[in-house]
Each structure stands twice: as structure tokens, then as C-alpha cells.
Amino acid sequence: ETGVTQSPTHLIKTRGQQVTLRCSSQSGHNTVSWYQQALGQGPQFIFQYYREEENGRGNFPPRFSGLQFPNYSSELNVNALELDDSALYLCASSLTDNEQFFGPGTRLTVL
Amino acid sequence: EDQVTQSPEALRLQEGESSSLNCSYTVSGLRGLFWYRQDPGKGPEFLFTLYSAGEEKEKERLKATLTKKESFLHITAPKPEDSATYLCAVVSGANSKLTFGKGITLSVRP
Numbered sequence: 001e002t003g004v005t006q007s008p009t010h011l012i013k014t015r016g017q018q019v020t021l022r023c024s025s026q027s028g029h030n031t032v033s034w035y036q037q038a039l040g041q042g043p044q045f046i047f048q049y050y051r052e053e054e055n056g057r058g059n060f061p062p063r064f065s066g067l068q069f070p071n072y073s074s075e076l077n078v079n080a081l082e083l084d085d086s087a088l089y090l091c092a093s094s095l096t097d098n099e100q101f102f103g104p105g106t107r108l109t110v111l
Numbered sequence: 112e113d114q115v116t117q118s119p120e121a122l123r124l125q126e127g128e129s130s131s132l133n134c135s136y137t138v139s140g141l142r143g144l145f146w147y148r149q150d151p152g153k154g155p156e157f158l159f160t161l162y163s164a165g166e167e168k169e170k171e172r173l174k175a176t177l178t179k180k181e182s183f184l185h186i187t188a189p190k191p192e193d194s195a196t197y198l199c200a201v202v203s204g205a206n207s208k209l210t211f212g213k214g215i216t217l218s219v220r221p
Contacts, residue, residue, distance in 0.1 A: 042211030
């Protein structure tokens with residue numbers, strides 16, 4: 001059974017640029033959630049996708065957007081990057097309301 | 112709004128010295144409380160889910176308990192490899208988002 005994978009591992013961007021992060025969910029999981037984790041903090045919920053539809057959103061501006069594909073993999077897109085967007089971005093997959101299993105994360109640095 | 116507070120922020124133990132990590136929560140309709148372990152620069156690793164007050168779960172040297180206001184993660188005779196950040200999170204209401212605390216950084220000295 002393959003776990004949650006994310007790409008890329010690390011990414012460096014400059015202010016104003018756009019970035020796309022990718023996540024492959026664990027086999028059989030139909031729900032994907034994205035979280036942002038700043039240094040020294042707990043993860044903060046960005047949004048969740050269930051069967052290709054957004055199923056809840058946290059307190060993040062519209063420049064954070066996402067997609068879920070028919071195979072349940074997902075993308076997180078961030079436009080007009082700001083310095084404060086520097087963080088570890090985590091993807092978690094689950095089967096409906098069950099436990100969420102996290103990927104290794106993508107470390108984004110905005111200069 | 113759901114709130115999760117973990118204490119202490121950091122804990123240093125000698126190998127074999129048992130202790131407990133605390134997670135206090137304020138939610139409207141708890142649907143589940145989760146414990147995760149996170150190593151530096153990595154994603155959180157699932158440990159336990161607790162659903163109702165009085166419930167307990169164990170895994171190796173770890174035991175998680177739940178009351179109506181808080182959860183404890185008891186570590187018995189810890190080893191250096193137990194050093195990590197331990198995160199507590201809750202799910203409540205109609206959504207399934209996890210609301211996390213800031214985590215407790217545990218360091219176990221040999």
C-alpha cells in the first residue's frame with residue numbers, strides 16, 4: 001500500500017510568483033486536505049476536497065486554490081506569493097471521516 | 112471556534128523517566144481527538160484517535176487518554192528515539208478539518 005506522496009520536496013520562489021504543489025493520496029482514500037505549517041506552529045487547515053469538490057475551507061485568501069482529480073490526487077495553487085507564505089505545506093488523505101494520513105510535505109521558501 | 116492548547120511547550124526527560132503531555136480543548140461537539148508525532152522537517156505521523164471520554168489507547172510506550180476537557184499522552188520509560196514533536200488535534204461539528212495545537216517538543220536524553 002502506497003502512502004501519501006508530495007512533490008516537490010523543496011521549492012524557492014520570489015514574491016509575486018505563482019506556485020503549484022502536488023499530492024498523491026493513499027490508495028483507496030477519496031478525501032484530501034491541505035495544511036500550512038509555519039515554523040514552530042501546528043498545521044493550519046487550508047481546504048479539503050472530497051470526490052473533486054471543495055468540502056470546507058479555512059481562513060486563507062482566495063489566492064490559495066486547489067483541485068482534486070478523478071484519481072483523487074490533488075494540487076494546491078498559490079498566486080501572488082508573499083513572504084509570509086513561506087512554510088511547510090502538508091497534504092493529508094483520508095477515507096471520508098476517518099483518520100487523516102499526512103505526506104512528507106513541501107517546504108516553500110519565498111524570497 | 113475550536114481551540115486546542117498543549118502543555119508544556121517543551122519537555123526534556125532522561126531516558127526511562129516517565130511523564131505526561133497535556134492537550135486541553137474547547138470545541139462544540141467533539142467528533143474525535145487525534146495525536147500525531149512529527150519529526151523535524153517531516154509530515155505528522157498518526158498515533159491515536161479517541162472518540163469519547165474515558166477512552167484509552169496504547170501503542171508501545173505510549174498511552175493516550177481522554178476526558179471531556181483534555182487528553183493526556185503518557186510516555187512510559189521513554190527512549191531517545193521517542194524525541195519528536197507531539198501534536199494534538201480535534202475534529203468537531205459538521206466539517207472534518209483538523210484543528211491543531213502548537214505541539215510539544217519532547218527531548219529524551221540517553
